Amino acid sequence: MATELNKDPLDREYGTGAAGQYLTFMLAGEEYGVEILKVQEIKGWDRATPIPNAPEYVLGVLNLRGAVVPIIDLRCRFGIEQVPYGPTTVVIVVKMQSEEQERTVGVVVDGVADVYRLEDSDIQPPPEMGDSAHTEFVGGLATVEDKMVILLEVDRLIDFKDMQPVSAQASAA
Amino acid sequence: MSIDIDIDEITEVFIEESLEGLDIMEHGLLNLDIGAADPETMNAIFRAAHSIKGGGATFGFTEISEFAHDLETLLDEMRQGERPVTREGVDLTLQSVDCLRAMIRALATGEDLSGEAATLRAALAAMLADGNNVGVASAEAPAATSAEPTEAPIIGWTISFTPKPELFVRGNDPSAIFAELQRISSTEVTCAGFDEVDFESLDPTRCTLRWDIVLYDGVEREQIDEVFSWAIDDCELIVEPVLGEVPTPVAPVSSTEPAAVAPTPAADKPAATSAPKAKAKGSGGESSSIRVNIDKVDNLINLVGELVITQSMLSRFNGDFDFTQLPALREGLAQLSRNTRELQDSVMAIRMLPISFAFARFPRLVRDTGNALGKMVDLQVVGEGTELDKTVLEKIGDPLVHLVRNSLDHGLETPEERVAAGKPETGVLELRAYHEGGNIVIEVSDDGAGINSDKVFEKAIERGVISAEEQLSEERIINLIFMPGFSTADQVSDLSGRGVGMDVVRRNIADLGGHVSVKSERGVGSTFTIRLPLTLAILDGQLVRVGQESYIVPLVSIVETIQSGNENISQVAGESELFRLRDEYLPVLRLHELFGIEADSTEIDDGLLVVAEANGQRVGIFVDDLQEQQQVVIKSLESNFRQTAGISGATILGDGTVALIVDVPGLIQLFFDRVAEQRRHEAVA
Numbered sequence: 001m002a003t004e005l006n007k008d009p010l011d012r013e014y015g016t017g018a019a020g021q022y023l024t025f026m027l028a029g030e031e032y033g034v035e036i037l038k039v040q041e042i043k044g045w046d047r048a049t050p051i052p053n054a055p056e057y058v059l060g061v062l063n064l065r066g067a068v069v070p071i072i073d074l075r076c077r078f079g080i081e082q083v084p085y086g087p088t089t090v091v092i093v094v095k096m097q098s099e100e101q102e103r104t105v106g107v108v109v110d111g112v113a114d115v116y117r118l119e120d121s122d123i124q125p126p127p128e129m130g131d132s133a134h135t136e137f138v139g140g141l142a143t144v145e146d147k148m149v150i151l152l153e154v155d156r157l158i159d160f161k162d163m164q165p166v167s168a169q170a171s172a173a
Numbered sequence: 174m175s176i177d178i179d180i181d182e183i184t185e186v187f188i189e190e191s192l193e194g195l196d197i198m199e200h201g202l203l204n205l206d207i208g209a210a211d212p213e214t215m216n217a218i219f220r221a222a223h224s225i226k227g228g229g230a231t232f233g234f235t236e237i238s239e240f241a242h243d244l245e246t247l248l249d250e251m252r253q254g255e256r257p258v259t260r261e262g263v264d265l266t267l268q269s270v271d272c273l274r275a276m277i278r279a280l281a282t283g284e285d286l287s288g289e290a291a292t293l294r295a296a297l298a299a300m301l302a303d304g305n306n307v308g309v310a311s312a313e314a315p316a317a318t319s320a321e322p323t324e325a326p327i328i329g330w331t332i333s334f335t336p337k338p339e340l341f342v343r344g345n346d347p348s349a350i351f352a353e354l355q356r357i358s359s360t361e362v363t364c365a366g367f368d369e370v371d372f373e374s375l376d377p378t379r380c381t382l383r384w385d386i387v388l389y390d391g392v393e394r395e396q397i398d399e400v401f402s403w404a405i406d407d408c409e410l411i412v413e414p415v416l417g418e419v420p421t422p423v424a425p426v427s428s429t430e431p432a433a434v435a436p437t438p439a440a441d442k443p444a445a446t447s448a449p450k451a452k453a454k455g456s457g458g459e460s461s462s463i464r465v466n467i468d469k470v471d472n473l474i475n476l477v478g479e480l481v482i483t484q485s486m487l488s489r490f491n492g493d494f495d496f497t498q499l500p501a502l503r504e505g506l507a508q509l510s511r512n513t514r515e516l517q518d519s520v521m522a523i524r525m526l527p528i529s530f531a532f533a534r535f536p537r538l539v540r541d542t543g544n545a546l547g548k549m550v551d552l553q554v555v556g557e558g559t560e561l562d563k564t565v566l567e568k569i570g571d572p573l574v575h576l577v578r579n580s581l582d583h584g585l586e587t588p589e590e591r592v593a594a595g596k597p598e599t600g601v602l603e604l605r606a607y608h609e610g611g612n613i614v615i616e617v618s619d620d621g622a623g624i625n626s627d628k629v630f631e632k633a634i635e636r637g638v639i640s641a642e643e644q645l646s647e648e649r650i651i652n653l654i655f656m657p658g659f660s661t662a663d664q665v666s667d668l669s670g671r672g673v674g675m676d677v678v679r680r681n682i683a684d685l686g687g688h689v690s691v692k693s694e695r696g697v698g699s700t701f702t703i704r705l706p707l708t709l710a711i712l713d714g715q716l717v718r719v720g721q722e723s724y725i726v727p728l729v730s731i732v733e734t735i736q737s738g739n740e741n742i743s744q745v746a747g748e749s750e751l752f753r754l755r756d757e758y759l760p761v762l763r764l765h766e767l768f769g770i771e772a773d774s775t776e777i778d779d780g781l782l783v784v785a786e787a788n789g790q791r792v793g794i795f796v797d798d799l800q801e802q803q804q805v806v807i808k809s810l811e812s813n814f815r816q817t818a819g820i821s822g823a824t825i826l827g828d829g830t831v832a833l834i835v836d837v838p839g840l841i842q843l844f845f846d847r848v849a850e851q852r853r854h855e856a857v858a
Contacts, residue, residue, distance in 0.1 A: 049831040050722065051810075051817055052768035061814065061823060061831045068823045068831055070814040103813045 019120045022142075024113040024149055025092060028080045031113055033142065033149045040093040040104060042112060045085050058158070062106060064093065071106040072158060078137070083110075096155045105158060116144050123151065187228045188277055189462070191237075194221035195274045196533055202263055202270070203536045210251065210258040218266075219248045225273065230399035237276050238402075240290055242395055243297040244269045250301070265300060267537070269293050327414040329358075330397060332386040333365070335409040338379040345404045347384065353400045354388060361387045387415075463563060465523050473519045480512045521711070522560070528606045528615070529557035531570050535577055539602060542581045549588050549599040550581065559606040561613045564709050565685055569615070572678045572689075576617045576701050577602065579675070584621035584699055594696065596620065612729070613707055618700035624693040626650045646756075651693050655679040655789055683788065683838065686712065688729055704729065712807055714824075714834065716800035717783060719764045720771040723832045724796075725805055725824060730837040732784040732791065734799060739778050749848055752777070752793055754784060762844045763795045764835075767819060773797045787838035794840070807834065819843045 022033035048060030048071045057076040061068045071091060075082055088111035096103050126138040139153040201218040205211070222245040229238030244266065250256040272293050276286050336347065354360045365383040388397070394412070401410055487505045490498060532554055543550040561569075585600035592598060605616040630650050633639045638656045645653075655675045682689045686706045693699035706712060706729065714725035715734075741753045742761065750761040761782070765772035774780060774797065782793035805824035810817060810833075821836035 047830075049823075049833060050768075050770065051814070051833070052770070052819060053817065058814075061810070061833075063825045063829050063831050066808075066825065068808045068810060068813060068825070105813065 019118055019123070022116050022118055022149070022151065023092070024116060025090075025109040026111045026113050027074055027078070027109050031147060031149045032109075033116070033118075033151045034092070034094060034154055036115065038094045038096070038154050040095055043091050043093065043106075045089045045091055045108060059108065062091070064104065064106070067104060069093065069104050069106055070158070071108060073108045074157075075108075075110075077157065086110075088112075094154050094157075096157060098155055098158070103158075107157065116142075116149070118142050118144070184232055184280065187232055187234075188280055191225045191228060191277050192274065194225050195270050195277070197221045198270050199267065199537060200533060202267055203540060205258060205263060212252070215248070215252045215258075219245065219252045222248055225277075226399070227402045230402050234280065235399075236287065236290060237273065237280075238399055239395060240269070240273060240276065240294060242399070243294055243301070244273070247297055247301055262300065265293075265296055269297065329387065329389040329415040330392060330394070331413045331415060332388070332397065333409075333411040334384045334386060334401075335365075336380045336382070336404070337407045337409075338381065340380040340404065340407045341378050343404075343407050345407060347380070347382075347404075350400055350404060351384075351386070354386065354397075357396055357400070358388045358392045389415075463524070463526075469519065469522050473516075473523070476512065476516045476519055480509075480516060483508045483512050517711075521562075521707070524563050525560035525707070526563050526566050527557060528559045528561055528566065528613070529554075531566055531573060532557055532604055532606075534570070534574070535604060538574065538577060539581065542578060546581060547587060548581065548585050550585060551599050551601050553601060553603045554605075555603065556606040559608060559613060561705065561707055562709060565613075565705055565707075568681065568685055569703070569705065572681045572703070573604075573615070573617065575675075575678050576703075577604070580617055580619040580621065580699070580701075584619040584623075586622050590622075594622075608707075609704075613705050615703040615705070616700055617703075618698060620698040623695040623697055623699050624651050624654070624691070625695065626693075629653055648692070651691055652789060654691065655689065679788070685709065686727065686729060688786075710807060711804050712834070713802065714805045715783070715802050716826075716832070717764075717781075717794075717796040718798040718800055719768070719796050720773060722768075722770055723800060723826070724764070725832050725834045726783060726785065726794070727821075727834065727837065728802065730785045730787055732786050734781055734783045735793075737777055737782050737793070739776065742777050752782065754791075754793070757791065759784065759791050759793045760844070761793050761795055762840065765795075767840065767843055767847065785837045787841055790841055792841055792844070794835075805832075805834070 021036040023036045023039050024031050024033040026032075043064075046062055048062045050060040051058060051070070054060075054070075057072050057074075059071045059073050061070050063069075073082075085108070089108060090112055091106040091108055092112070093104060093106045096105055122142045122144070123140045124142070125140055127141070136156055137153050138150055140151040142149045142151060198218045198221045201214045201221075205214060205218075222241055226238045226241035226245055229235070229241055247256070247262070247266065251258050251262065256262070272286070272289055275284075276290060278284075279286050334347075336345075340347070351360065351362050354362075363385050365385040367382045394414075397412055398405075401408070404410075483505060487502075487509065490502050490505075494502075535554070536552055539550050539552045580602055585602065586594065586596075588598040591600060601620045603616070603618045605618070607614055626647050630639075630645070630653075633650070633653045633656070634641045638653060639645070655678070679689050682703055682705070686709065688704045689701060690704075691699060691701050712725075713728040715728055715731055716723050717726055718724075735754070737752050737754075743751050743753075743758075745751055751758040752761055761777070763772075763775070764770075765775070772780070777795065780795055780797045781799055782795055783799075784791060784793050786792075805826075807822045808824055810820060810823050819836055819840040819842075820833045821839065822834045823831050824834060826832050
């Protein structure tokens with residue numbers, strides 16, 4: 001107890017897999033967690049303005065108090081079957097760090113679940129899952145009350161290198 | 174100097190102000206009538222030189238202040254009528270202005286320009302010395318100057334320094350002056366007494382002390398003047414040289430009369446001449462601060478006041494609202510929208526500067542270039558007060574220089590040719606700026622030979638810009654000069670045709686969201702017209718609808734919008750569609766195909782064709798419908814996402830949704846890339 005009290009919540013290390021508070025959300029029956037310090041806000045789903053020739057999982061851009069923010073669909077990103085958006089569908093706005101630039105990105109998920117405080121001992125490294133394309137998004141696994149929570153590596157959710165130059169896009173279209 | 178405040182920031186201000194001062198000098202010098210100089214102009218030029226000297230001395234830029242001092246001496250003689258204003262004098266002064274400007278810029282970069290400076294200073298000294306022999310009214314000056322060559326070596330100076338009581342109030346500090354004197358030489362300062370004041374009425378802000386100062390070690394007179402340069406108006410200063418052994422009569426120097434001593438070249442400076450601090454500054458030539466007219470700020474404050482009033486008026490409806498108040502609410506909202514618009518205009522106005530900042534360099538440029546080419550040119554500037562955004566202003570300079578040089582080099586003829594053509598010897602080059610709609614229009618026109626369209630046509634074919642069979646109107650041919658890989662110069666000259674063609678001019682202007690075109694009549698002259706948005710942050714756009722999506726097409730790119738029937742469309746070789754617009758065939762860009770979205774209809778009959786132009790290429794963009802025109806605030810897509818082909822940015826519409834802004838040149842590129850890709854696919858198949 002004493003050690004926990006002495007621990008400053010802001011003094012911990014950053015990066016996934018580290019102890020700290022996590023916001024969890026539901027996606028296709030699984031619970032995923034993101035570091036709470038990366039979350040900027042949670043907002044309801046609004047129709048986004050599509051961006052021409054962007055990858056399919058990029059739904060478009062939304063107006064977030066004057067900033068133009070891209071929105072991605074996590075089901076689509078993970079290759080999970082699409083469902084119509086319902087009343088619990090929310091957009092979690094996260095800050096992601098990529099290519100030395102901080103970007104604000106909205107992530108559409110099925111619904112928000114909970115907030116947990118995780119200790120180092122609760123977190124395991126991601127298991128080897130062979131060639132599965134989506135392991136790159138998994139930063140770790142945690143067990144909370146006998147449930148498994150998949151901790152997401154937020155910074156890898158959009159692959160900006162994936163957005164090829166014009167001509168390469170053209171052949172795909 | 175030893176004052177320890179944020180010296181870098183102050184230095185920046187010094188640099189900025191000095192550069193402005195130099196611009197004033199240059200402008201004044203160019204307008205000077207040889208032989209009959211306007212005293213007001215002379216004074217303005219002199220004052221600018223004087224401020225640079227003073228500032229340079231204060232911040233320890235000795236080389237600059239010494240140079241400015243020599244220049245000032247020359248200018249002062251001209252100002253006082255002691256020396257006639259000659260062309261040579263003006264030329265030398267202009268060169269000195271250039272050199273000073275380079276030296277001041279070098280403060281930021283750390284370049285060494287002492288060689289050039291020394292040459293010019295020697296020239297200045299020569300002219301000054303010369304003037305004392307030949308000058309018109311040297312009668313007043315000789316007392317000090319003529320004595321100089323014969324006198325015994327000066328071993329030091331005695332200075333009697335009697336400040337006026339308000340010395341402190343003017344921001345001068347005697348101890349700083351003494352410290353600076355001590356820095357350049359061994360100095361003895363003794364208090365020579367004080368005015369009797371009774372203790373009760375003693376005011377600490379008034380200076381009642383007098384000092385005697387003795388300096389040794391070969392200090393130059395100018396160095397002393399520099400040290401006192403800021404205090405000189407607030408004190409009685411008597412400086413006497415201490416000669417080898419022979420005592421000489423006192424030569425009192427009052428503050429208003431700058432030393433008439435011939436300056437000595439830089440070579441024999443003592444060790445005190447430390448090189449100015451050379452600090453590399455990261456920023457480039459564009460200054461990041463802005464001077465705003467106080468009226469604009471006041472106006473802004475008034476508008477914010479009005480906004481607050483409107484807000485309090487509207488907040489009345491916050492509590493219980495019933496429908497009888499509806500008219501009042503409507504009125505309040507109308508007022509709010511008016512306030513907002515005015516506020517927007519005023520905020521934009523803060524960034525607005527008169528175009529004279531960009532035009533200022535041209536009198537000099539035209540004069541020098543005209544001389545170099547042996548052409549007589551009369552530069553006329555109209556609408557210098559026209560304002561435009563600072564960013565646009567800074568970036569429009571280079572394209573304008575190119576256009577002006579081009580007109581001088583290729584447009585205007587030599588005096589002989591002009592006389593032969595029955596025109597006056599002196600050619601006219603006109604720079605004109607005016608507002609039109611939300612744009613600023615800048616015209617560069619000359620009354621020269623005009624563009625030879627036959628030659629342009631031949632050249633275009635030769636360079637492969639067009640094919641020989643193409644039938645083009647005269648106007649279209651002339652506009653070919655903006656195509657990449659085109660240069661009209663018969664031979665590469667020093668001025669234009671250095672590999673920087675008109676296509677670069679056009680690209681630079683296009684980067685600013687603008688457009689350039691040319692009209693020319695053979696034998697009568699040519700006019701280049703640049704059309705630019707007033708600001709880069711806001712753009713006039715046309716909303717177009719494709720299916721569920723709205724896009725904004727910049728109005729500058731739109732030529733016209735037409736409803737075309739299917740009968741005007743022809744399919745060329747089964748791939749690209751062309752439609753006939755009067756005498757032209759333009760490719761059809763289907764926005765729904767390029768952007769991969771659903772359109773209401775794919776039949777040309779059902780929609781509209783927006784005829785847009787970019788880089789001289791006209792296309793018809795097929796959309797479902799036109800919506801309203803509006804001004805939109807440009808938001809970057811890249812800050813949170815990535816650059817996207819065919820899209821230049823985004824904006825937020827009145828209903829809070831995001832609309833994307835179409836980048837017409839990018840869209841055309843995207844279209845051509847798609848067509849090329851398609852061909853490749855077909856070739857494989």
